[in-house]
Amino acid sequence: MSATIIEVALNGPWTRKHQPKIPVAADEIVSEAIVCCKAGASVVHFHAYDAKTGDQTTDVALIESIIAGIRDEVDALVYPAIRYMSNAEAIHASSGWRRYEHLAALGRGRKLDWLIVDPGSTNLVRYSDTSLEDAVVDINSPAAIKHGLNIAAEYGLNPTMAIYDPGYLRLAHHLVGRTTRLKTPMYRFMFSEQLTFGFPPRSYALRAYLELYRELAISAPWMVAGLGTNVLPIVAEAVVMGGHVRAGLEDFDLGTETGNLALVEATAKAIEAAGGKVASTAEARRILA
Template structure:
């Protein structure tokens, strides 16, 4: 039976830089405004990073998270999902500092180390708003996004055990699904599992229908009926593969973290614009959108009243 579709909106991330789009939210107020509007448009989960409000650089500063999380929580009922990925150029301790203090309902959790290449984007611009931007992108040529088994187990302990936080398991390749299955056998992960199939990042699986089918078939084989999946297709495949994921019985993630565009050659003016578009497609297919409370029930989340913000 087709379940209601969960729309996740990833509001700002740590991949795109301010030069790439004037619409990318940077300050706490901008992040809050975008997040609230995305929830009003139909996103039941909001995936959140912080940025330095002066430069737009990715930040792990818990005080920045505290400037937008309470406002979002007071303005909508969406599930607030805080990153533990942060940026590939942060240490694990930096990436965990905010969520460990804030005890959210849900966090992202990257399920393996990988090359995470953003450096080709440095070739698309000549004039930069901030000096850090081209350096940040070029550094990814020689940086491994570190998510070892020990790192994953640290997140389980500090957030799962200590905070009763549940996870959006980000899988950039089929081996990452195997890691989820391993920890389920070890009883470190309990069903229901929420997988995010991440496609289109240089160093991970490319965004194609064939790879989406392969990811789903692998999860079906290894996890059976104990999981739900969502599709994150970076860049121009965002809407196409998100739609395909919904047709296959899954869920979808959109947002300016993953794509700055709303159509070929057109920058999205807001996160809500992307949410509105994918919601319209999903509903035209005869599918229903999940509410935040339905997400909480489906994924066994602890509730917004038990967070640290």
């Protein structure tokens, strides 16, 4: 059984309105990343926030300072979020360039390890949002997806690709195969309990994704993750099947009082209880080589 990568997704786009325990200020993000890495995480994902406004930002200088602060203390694979865009912006012909402008700059500066490329579009609707005021249409046009893969190829970055439903995986595999010099992707199966997309975190759902994997003859690594959910019940099965795990407040039940460190620690214990071994950062690099 190979080592299991733990990725920690520290905060996400939720703001503290929906996920009150997330780190927002740069120093909070850095400090939580460091303790989570010391507890077993080898990959760190974060959304940068403007501490004054509480809004997400893609300010390159701020993101660089967060990455540097993490790497000054721990060896980790680190990557930030893509640019949040309105629906109108996301369908514009320039959406790929706008989504990835800051990441291209970071790639040129050799600041990144992974790059988000979400290969599809979906409605992000919470069951509790009866008025649908906070519902989001997460739009990623085929041209924007290909642009992201081209950026990853140009700067030698591993694309991490969120799979919200089986169609995402089919398109991802198709476009990955048409992108030359692209490093190995990490496919991230996204489950949810509190939102309406895709599957809940169940054994049948994981098996369905892996059946499609076999049918498409995909050899890339994969991990279980989600939004508004707890994937711990399927971690043991994922470990036995050779998968990896994402933990953290971006993914976990919204409104939780649990923190990032506790989620990483619980994930590490679940991996070891299933007979697995938590991957070091060096092992994570080898898995994605």
